[in-house]
Amino acid sequence: MGDNPTRPTATRSPSMAQVAARAGVSHQTVSRVLNDASLVKEETRLRVLAAIEELGYRRNYAARILATNRSRRIGMITAHLGLHGPSMIALGVQEAGYAEGYDVSLVGLPELSRAMLDNAVDRLSDQAVEAIVVAVAHRDAAEMVRSLRLAVPVVTVQGVVAGTPLAAGIDQELGAELAVGHLLDLGHRHVAHLAGPSDWVEAEQRRAGWRRAHELRGLLPGPELQGDWSPESGHRAGLRVADDPHVTAVFAGNDPMALGLLNALHARGRRVPDDVSVVGFDDVPEAAYYWPALTTVSQDFAALGRGALTLALAAVRGDHEATLDPVVPTLTVRASTAAPRD
Incomplete structure (x- = not known):
């Protein structure tokens, strides 16, 4: 039986070399554009980006890590995602990461224990995260986080004390x-x-x-x-x-x-x-x-997320003493309050 002429044939993803050929530049120039290097002329950068879009090029994630030693991924550990505050903090960090070109890998803890925290850290380490944001407000969590021995910086949010390095919070x-x-x-x-x-x-x-x-x-x-x-x-x-x-x-x-x-x-x-x-x-x-x-x-959870990411990226650059002022909350007055009756 002959082949079905209408059956689509599998195609390989375009390579960086094909992008370079389409844009009329070198392989190294394409790499510089992908890594946001500042040495590429704007006209050349736009031509490379157009070739990437035209060919549908998607860079291999593992290859990017090997080539740049950067995953552009932040880890996040949190708990009690069924509550409004923790869920909104997680969303704020994810949105801030997206705005900065970072993926955020979220691990939710079903309960707070050292074993659970260690497991979450192991899972994030397997993804080559550049920093970890920990958003757990239990009193014991701060001590557990301090006892961690990690190769990447840790930023804490929720229940933090103003002036603490790598800690973002709302007052x-x-x-x-x-x-x-x-x-x-x-x-x-x-x-x-x-x-x-x-x-x-x-x-x-x-x-x-x-x-x-x-x-x-x-x-x-x-x-x-x-x-x-x-x-x-x-x-x-x-x-x-x-x-x-x-x-x-x-x-x-x-x-x-x-x-x-x-x-x-x-x-x-x-x-x-x-x-x-x-x-x-x-x-x-x-x-x-x-x-x-x-x-x-x-509470401005979006501002908190931006603050947490700002600290994480500062720590990735080597500033492990970076601090931020706490986010200032506001009061929204509605109908449930009034002066007491005489």
């Missing part, structure tokens, strides 16, 4: 101060706090901001309630708040807990904000559609 304490200060400036005297998990650095930083806002005004804080970032924990706390007529305002450590709190207050007949004002933290996309629309702290 969590300031964000809490803005939220609680807003309530106190409305006339509330003692703001209750629904806190996040005690083993999260960011939860402790937000708690510190809650206390500081009172201290700056010479006031004592209201009661502290313990949550776990979930709406369920917010609902449980909300039932306690609803039974306490002395509580007129609550600062929730994140928006999902604020959602559960609102639900419990509504169920018990406490009106928001007439009877109790509520402020959250994170400004999740749904916050504007809570009932009532939630006053909350907004």
Whole structure:
């Protein structure tokens, strides 16, 4: 039986030599263009890029690493991607990497342990990443990261202390101060706090901001309630708040807990904000559609991602003491806060 004349035949990917021939330049010139060298004239560079596009050339990834000792790939380790903050941080780093011509390899940890962290590092090392961004806010994570022995630099985000080398973060304490200060400036005297998990650095930083806002005004804080970032924990706390007529305002450590709190207050007949004002933290996309629309702290995760990548690239260039100021959060005021009733 003869060959089917309509069957497509397999073709090999075009080579760098073919690109060079099409552009009328040397093999070395094509290599310089691919590696963003500054020695190539603009006219020549455009001609090479046109040949690459015309031929559909795709450079072999492994060959690029061997030729340049650069993978243009950043690794990222994170956990709790089901939560708004960690997922948005991961997205911010990925978008920043893309803008700078870097791929970002993400490894999500199902739980935080030294074994899991070591495994994630091994997986990223196999991909020849140039640096690793670690975004895990547990208190134990910082010590685990410091104990790692790596051949590439590590940048930390989430729960970092200002001025720490290779650490990018959002000023969590300031964000809490803005939220609680807003309530106190409305006339509330003692703001209750629904806190996040005690083993999260960011939860402790937000708690510190809650206390500081009172201290700056010479006031004592209201009661502290313990949550776990979930709406369920917010609902449980909300039932306690609803039974306490002395509580007129609550600062929730994140928006999902604020959602559960609102639900419990509504169920018990406490009106928001007439009877109790509520402020959250994170400004999740749904916050504007809570009932009532939630006053909350907004975090610029895109700026955080750019900062993390800036530090990673600085470290790749040899600056292992690079620092960045923390990203400044903002308060978005909506309908869930008002002055207390007389």
